Amino acid sequence: MSVVAGIEVDIKVELGATMMPIHHVLRLGRGAVIELDATEDDPMKVYGNNKQIAEGEIRIDDGRLSIEITKKLPLET
Numbered sequence: 001m002s003v004v005a006g007i008e009v010d011i012k013v014e015l016g017a018t019m020m021p022i023h024h025v026l027r028l029g030r031g032a033v034i035e036l037d038a039t040e041d042d043p044m045k046v047y048g049n050n051k052q053i054a055e056g057e058i059r060i061d062d063g064r065l066s067i068e069i070t071k072k073l074p075l076e077t
């Protein structure tokens with residue numbers, strides 16, 4: 001286990017996604033709302049080094065936001 005303990009993994013969590021023309025992106029200002037393709041009940045996608053590895057749910061405890069892993073996906077080799 002000590003061999004892999006020092007390996008860093010870039011973790012990202014996706015709440016949802018959308019496509020929009022660049023001219024819309026350039027006009028976004030403070031307070032702009034971007035509609036996503038997900039609902040509040042959809043699982044969050046968890047990525048490790050840009051590959052989806054799990055799904056999870058948002059948790060808020062004492063004002064801290066976290067993701068609880070609800071499903072691990074099989075790793076492809």
